Amino acid sequence: GTEREPSRGTRRSAAEPPRIALIMKSLANEFFVTMAEGAKAHQAANSGTYTLLVNGIRNESDLAQQVALVEQMMAQGVDAIVIAPADSRALVPVLGKALRRKIVVVNIDNKLDESTLQQVGIDIPFVGPDNRAGARTVGATLAKRLQRTDKVAILEGIPTAFNAHQRRLGFEDSMRGAGIDVVAVQSAHWEQDEANTVAAAILREHPDLKAILASNDNMALGAATAVRQADKTGQVYVVGFDNIPAVHQLLQDGRVLATADQHADRLAVYGIEYALKILRGETQPHDTQTPVDLITTAPH
Amino acid sequence: MAIANVAEPLPLLRVRGVEKRYAAPVLTDLDLDLRGGEIHALMGANGAGKSTLSRIVCGLTTPDRGTMSLGGEPYQPHSRRAAQRAGVQLVMQELNLVPTLSVAENLFLTDLPGRFGFVAVAALLARAVEALTALGLNELDPRTAVSRLGIGQQQLVALAAALAHPCRVLVLDEPTAALTSAEIELAFAHLRRLRAAGTAILYISHRLEEIRQISDRITVLRDGRVVATQPAADAALDEIVRLMVGERAVGALDQRDHSPGDVALRVEGLTRGKRLRNVSFEVRKGEILGLAGLVGSGRTETVRAIFGADRTHAGRVSRGPGPPLTIAGPKDAVRAGIGMIPEDRKEQALLLSQPVRMNMTLAVLPAFVRRRWWIDDARELRAANELRLRLDVRSHSLNQRAGELSGGNQQKVVIARWLLRECDVLLFDEPTRGIDVAAKIAVYRVLNELAARGKALVVVSSELAELMALCDRIAVMSAGRLVTTFARGEWSEDAIVAAAFSEYAGRGDTARRGRVDSC
Amino acid sequence: MLKPPTAADRGDSPAVRSLPRIAEYLGLMAVLVLLVALFSALSAHFFSRITFTTLANQIPSLTVIAVGMTLVLIAAGIDLSVGSVMALGSAVLALARVEWQLPLSVAVALCLAVGLLAGLANGFITVRWAVPSFIVTLGMLEVARGGAYLVSESRSVFVGAAMGRVGMPLPVIGLSPAFILAVLVVFAGEVLLSKTILGRYIVAIGTNREAVRLSGIDPRPVVVSVFALSGLLAGLGGVFHVAYLESADPNSGIGLELSAIAAVVIGGTSLMGGRGSVVSSFLGVLIIAVLQTGLAQIGATEPAKRIVTGAVIVAAVILDAYRHTLGNRREHD
Amino acid sequence: MLKPPTAADRGDSPAVRSLPRIAEYLGLMAVLVLLVALFSALSAHFFSRITFTTLANQIPSLTVIAVGMTLVLIAAGIDLSVGSVMALGSAVLALARVEWQLPLSVAVALCLAVGLLAGLANGFITVRWAVPSFIVTLGMLEVARGGAYLVSESRSVFVGAAMGRVGMPLPVIGLSPAFILAVLVVFAGEVLLSKTILGRYIVAIGTNREAVRLSGIDPRPVVVSVFALSGLLAGLGGVFHVAYLESADPNSGIGLELSAIAAVVIGGTSLMGGRGSVVSSFLGVLIIAVLQTGLAQIGATEPAKRIVTGAVIVAAVILDAYRHTLGNRREHD
Numbered sequence A: 001g002t003e004r005e006p007s008r009g010t011r012r013s014a015a016e017p018p019r020i021a022l023i024m025k026s027l028a029n030e031f032f033v034t035m036a037e038g039a040k041a042h043q044a045a046n047s048g049t050y051t052l053l054v055n056g057i058r059n060e061s062d063l064a065q066q067v068a069l070v071e072q073m074m075a076q077g078v079d080a081i082v083i084a085p086a087d088s089r090a091l092v093p094v095l096g097k098a099l100r101r102k103i104v105v106v107n108i109d110n111k112l113d114e115s116t117l118q119q120v121g122i123d124i125p126f127v128g129p130d131n132r133a134g135a136r137t138v139g140a141t142l143a144k145r146l147q148r149t150d151k152v153a154i155l156e157g158i159p160t161a162f163n164a165h166q167r168r169l170g171f172e173d174s175m176r177g178a179g180i181d182v183v184a185v186q187s188a189h190w191e192q193d194e195a196n197t198v199a200a201a202i203l204r205e206h207p208d209l210k211a212i213l214a215s216n217d218n219m220a221l222g223a224a225t226a227v228r229q230a231d232k233t234g235q236v237y238v239v240g241f242d243n244i245p246a247v248h249q250l251l252q253d254g255r256v257l258a259t260a261d262q263h264a265d266r267l268a269v270y271g272i273e274y275a276l277k278i279l280r281g282e283t284q285p286h287d288t289q290t291p292v293d294l295i296t297t298a299p300h
Numbered sequence B: 001m002a003i004a005n006v007a008e009p010l011p012l013l014r015v016r017g018v019e020k021r022y023a024a025p026v027l028t029d030l031d032l033d034l035r036g037g038e039i040h041a042l043m044g045a046n047g048a049g050k051s052t053l054s055r056i057v058c059g060l061t062t063p064d065r066g067t068m069s070l071g072g073e074p075y076q077p078h079s080r081r082a083a084q085r086a087g088v089q090l091v092m093q094e095l096n097l098v099p100t101l102s103v104a105e106n107l108f109l110t111d112l113p114g115r116f117g118f119v120a121v122a123a124l125l126a127r128a129v130e131a132l133t134a135l136g137l138n139e140l141d142p143r144t145a146v147s148r149l150g151i152g153q154q155q156l157v158a159l160a161a162a163l164a165h166p167c168r169v170l171v172l173d174e175p176t177a178a179l180t181s182a183e184i185e186l187a188f189a190h191l192r193r194l195r196a197a198g199t200a201i202l203y204i205s206h207r208l209e210e211i212r213q214i215s216d217r218i219t220v221l222r223d224g225r226v227v228a229t230q231p232a233a234d235a236a237l238d239e240i241v242r243l244m245v246g247e248r249a250v251g252a253l254d255q256r257d258h259s260p261g262d263v264a265l266r267v268e269g270l271t272r273g274k275r276l277r278n279v280s281f282e283v284r285k286g287e288i289l290g291l292a293g294l295v296g297s298g299r300t301e302t303v304r305a306i307f308g309a310d311r312t313h314a315g316r317v318s319r320g321p322g323p324p325l326t327i328a329g330p331k332d333a334v335r336a337g338i339g340m341i342p343e344d345r346k347e348q349a350l351l352l353s354q355p356v357r358m359n360m361t362l363a364v365l366p367a368f369v370r371r372r373w374w375i376d377d378a379r380e381l382r383a384a385n386e387l388r389l390r391l392d393v394r395s396h397s398l399n400q401r402a403g404e405l406s407g408g409n410q411q412k413v414v415i416a417r418w419l420l421r422e423c424d425v426l427l428f429d430e431p432t433r434g435i436d437v438a439a440k441i442a443v444y445r446v447l448n449e450l451a452a453r454g455k456a457l458v459v460v461s462s463e464l465a466e467l468m469a470l471c472d473r474i475a476v477m478s479a480g481r482l483v484t485t486f487a488r489g490e491w492s493e494d495a496i497v498a499a500a501f502s503e504y505a506g507r508g509d510t511a512r513r514g515r516v517d518s519c
Numbered sequence C, D: 001m002l003k004p005p006t007a008a009d010r011g012d013s014p015a016v017r018s019l020p021r022i023a024e025y026l027g028l029m030a031v032l033v034l035l036v037a038l039f040s041a042l043s044a045h046f047f048s049r050i051t052f053t054t055l056a057n058q059i060p061s062l063t064v065i066a067v068g069m070t071l072v073l074i075a076a077g078i079d080l081s082v083g084s085v086m087a088l089g090s091a092v093l094a095l096a097r098v099e100w101q102l103p104l105s106v107a108v109a110l111c112l113a114v115g116l117l118a119g120l121a122n123g124f125i126t127v128r129w130a131v132p133s134f135i136v137t138l139g140m141l142e143v144a145r146g147g148a149y150l151v152s153e154s155r156s157v158f159v160g161a162a163m164g165r166v167g168m169p170l171p172v173i174g175l176s177p178a179f180i181l182a183v184l185v186v187f188a189g190e191v192l193l194s195k196t197i198l199g200r201y202i203v204a205i206g207t208n209r210e211a212v213r214l215s216g217i218d219p220r221p222v223v224v225s226v227f228a229l230s231g232l233l234a235g236l237g238g239v240f241h242v243a244y245l246e247s248a249d250p251n252s253g254i255g256l257e258l259s260a261i262a263a264v265v266i267g268g269t270s271l272m273g274g275r276g277s278v279v280s281s282f283l284g285v286l287i288i289a290v291l292q293t294g295l296a297q298i299g300a301t302e303p304a305k306r307i308v309t310g311a312v313i314v315a316a317v318i319l320d321a322y323r324h325t326l327g328n329r330r331e332h333d
């Protein structure tokens, strides 16, 4: 990007390869760890073309810290920021600042809120999967196993999280489509432990429950255990999302029916490659979909 | 403000038919008249109900039955504050100062001088200095944190706090328990001034000679009942004692042969900053050594240092001829056969919220253990019960919380703790603080008995009479130095007091303030 | 004439009681019954055997950790690291079992050892440098969590059958061995506290540490062992956790310290030390568990869950307080 | 883990000083300097003006909340609800500003009022039923969080320019008004504590509540006002938070109470009450903030971050302890 007015970042970029900052949600979360590692691997492979700085926040909800991270990265004069926002609104203003500093910003994983982007008067390309569609396909597979008016329950992630919302909607679309009856929607905050408690309770409350749709695999694990504890294995299906290794065994045993793989290891890389394109001026910012695959049996 | 209605004919404070019971009845149908301009001594054995009465008078406890009137008007203080507003001040038996605040702030805690909510420091310090000087504490820096004061100094501060506030009725619950004659003289002078000004003073103490000195009338309390009220003038002390303790034989202290064995404890060059300067002495088997000195002279510092309770800068402690001991903490001291009874029972000795029995057996628990782990309740209980009887601890059960005991009885519990533990050297810091006449004799007996059994005892006491009755030798401390040691027979009260002042003489106040400011 | 000890002397009292009288628990039990009644009224399916067995099988980890926490609080300390230590333990357990294929017994031993070590570290640093245990264990909270991420590479590991049936309901009774063990730990804890010399010292130190020191007892070893015990029990909690969830999640036990402390304080243990009972803490655990399960079962909304939980916790303690004599009042603030 | 200072504790005391001597802060400042030096060595970009301004503009909420927490801890209480109350406050603020279109001043006033009310509730329940503040504020933690979800319908709200420039860096100096206000609050807090009658009573109550009661002062109103203040400051924290993020998130401030307490305790305030300094707490906040920022800037891995954070927190306190006289040391062992 030579035509851009000089900023600390670009002045350097003439000499050495561009510096890209990857800002994640909690790096304690398996999903984002996989993303980060994918990115690191990619950078190692292309160490000539760019340098990478990976950072995450302490917990999903610590927005202030993520905003601060963006500002720090600006302070460091990086050329591009690839970010998985912890909140679809709160991050917009600071990212706007970054744009004004002529830093390339790419949004991954969790789509920024359209209306907020408009209010701030900026436009940031989103590179990532359509969680809602993914959830829909998972739901559809489950629906095949059920009859109309069967009862199912949904385990939601942290209610405020964009993806939690998307996946829930996706599940609901598919169930509604098949005329299946969603009798309970409760949040287990992405957590295995809480998912177990909640699932167990729902199973008792609705003895004739046929399936539990968990918005991520961690919660699916918790739900699967609950099913087994209530010894209803086989009578109650469990589906998840993310395809983390821990569920492979369960997919094998059929204790988890299906999950969705959004290729966590590639997600960040898509974003980074896209950012590089923009830096090279090869493309103008616009949203791009990345694939979400349905997984029904563990890969060997 | 109260000073207005000075010479009232009828009693200023009138107590009628007051009753109070906790687990057991404490006060029953109690009448008391307190005249303006009199110092009225209230006497009674430990647990007789003196403190309870004073708490009632000052609004800290509400009686179950009974009425009070103050200067004619009915008087039912529902809180300490109310009592204070009515002009009733109290010095509690148990010190209740705030260690993290300065002396000045403690003196005027209830009415800190201020402007727009800000503490008026200058005014505060001025008033504080005034209050302290009145008790001869002019050397004590009012900005010192109370946590730095010895128990005696704390008691003086508490006294000063009460005296600094004008009042019609002043209740003093054992204000002198840890004071030496020197400080007491100043206090008394002040009390006499108040009496002259028409204040009614209720004075609680276990020190008979004080009572004789200062009181106009004496009321004796036994098991919560008034057994006698009479002018101090024609009161025979032994008669009063009999009234207090009833049939419990008091008897005299039986003589112990004062022929000590060989050295049991040798202390050399003990030094702790400016507070303890090169203190050296010996105690022999079967000997009782007294430590006399003014408040703040370093007696407590000395025993604490020997016991390893504080880190000392220099000095050697050895058991008799043996090699110097390395005492990193009290545990080592106890292992080396040295025990200590601290001066401050509430902060340093008692587990107030725990049962009496647990307090008594704390130091010797391993003795009541089966198979390394299990506490043998039965044996523990038996031992505790024997101690209770031996020291006549008044508690309605061995499971009563120590904090619910009367002050004197708490003190007995503290002593009891060390009687089971067979230490060859025992350091007693103010062992009889707040203990009644009869019980004191009991404690003296115990001490003598210990000495007779070949133990070496060091007794810190502010009551010279006590030391002179008990000890084989009396060492006198002054300004952190051990100035002289008197052998039995050699000593006289005047000689000892003179020695106690010797180090302060000339160097005047600055020396003592220096010590307080140090570290 | 030596009077023999009176009946009153032998009678029970917080510190020297044989196992404490049932009366002490009435307040909490009332709360518990109330909650159960409430939820039974709100949900047709709540009052059923299965509800209680599942509930029982969910709480072993929290229970044993609460036992450790009770002792720590009575000794006037606090242990914030339990959640992380549990996570670290389970991570190690999973690693040993799944990666290294070690026999169950060995893997479990490892997990416990990890907990014990963490606890020892807490205790040692606390006494050696006289650092408030709050800070030390807060540090350990971070360190152990980091360790858990390292060991597990931040991934949850599926353990499945490899944990045997420790966490699985037993045929007839429907309770898991883990739960039964946990209950045993509770009673062991109560006995330790009220019957043994160590327990006596713990109470004494929590009441007035200086007095204990001046009685010639070195409080430090006692304090260390209390923290060690708490760590060990956190490790055991990890074992139960893995056994129950069939997998180890490095993010498990976040905020567990708060739940544990809440349970213990609901049980009437004083944060200022010197007073408390292990059995009451167990009742506290039950109250919290019933509340969670019940709210989930009646399908309360997220806000409702929060508000009710908060209100009930406070109400429970107030209600329980009415049982107590004014004597204890001032120890609260 | 200590009882309130005993007569044996003859160390220096807040009472002796009016505003504390600079010497008191040397220990913490040393730690701070060490950290900055360390990170400057590790990252070429760390030691820059912008790093520090960014850092400064990030901490106002935590700072003011730490001030309130200091007072609460000194009064021997604890306030776990600050994080949730902050979230509730910001939710209300956003609602008032965006939905109801109220003027900024009014919206801010509302936010503060919410905090004040929550604090008053904490204080009142604590003294009225003599419930441990730990429980009361834990309850409030849940309730306020639930409230935040209700008000915001569990969605974060974009506020944008509606908050004015409170959170934005000022032209030349690069610091935000929020930060400057926060620093003022710190000094106000220190003055309140050491210069005013209320402050003296707070210290006294924290040291020995019973003594205060016996001397004829009713501790309850003081306790209530301390909690009220803490609530009010949590509300203020909410204002700063929204101003900084230009949006309100009902999930914000989760776990904030721990960070705040950590900062305060690092600052040397005793959890047992009676001892502490507001300025030191501010230094504690800075230490934590620098640590977080620094670790992020050098791109440390998550496990590394955790482990280092934990280690440094403990080390900081140990190092600071070496400043203290043997006097204090004595009572610890």
Ligand SMILES: Nc1ncnc2c1ncn2[C@@H]1O[C@H](COP(=O)(O)OP(=O)(O)OP(=O)(O)O)[C@@H](O)[C@H]1O
Pocket: B022, B023, B026, B044, B045, B046, B047, B048, B049, B050, B051, B052, B053, B093, B394, B395, B396, B404, B405, B406, B407, B408, B409, B434, B436
């Ligand atoms: N809060 C309480 N609970 C139960 N019993 C109490 C309480 N306070 C005092 N008592 C009992 O009341 C009795 C009288 O106590 P009080 O302190 O009035 O005696 P006293 O005359 O002051 O004795 P001393 O000379 O030792 O100070 C004691 O037996 C004590 O155990």
Ligand SMILES: Nc1ncnc2c1ncn2[C@@H]1O[C@H](COP(=O)(O)OP(=O)(O)OP(=O)(O)O)[C@@H](O)[C@H]1O
Pocket: B148, B149, B150, B151, B152, B153, B154, B178, B275, B293, B294, B295, B296, B297, B298, B299, B300, B301, B302, B343, B515, B516, B517, B518, B519, D010, D011, D327
């Ligand atoms: N940390 C300290 N800073 C300043 N002065 C201190 C400190 N510790 C002790 N002192 C002073 O040292 C002196 C010796 O105290 P100590 O308690 O030994 O006096 P004492 O002879 O026992 O008299 P009493 O115990 O009756 O006050 C006292 O004046 C005390 O205030």
Ligand SMILES: [Mg+2]
Pocket: B050, B051, B052, B093, B173, B406, B407, B408
């Ligand atoms: Mg008394």
Ligand SMILES: [Mg+2]
Pocket: B150, B151, B152, B299, B300, B301, B343, B429, B460
């Ligand atoms: Mg003394």
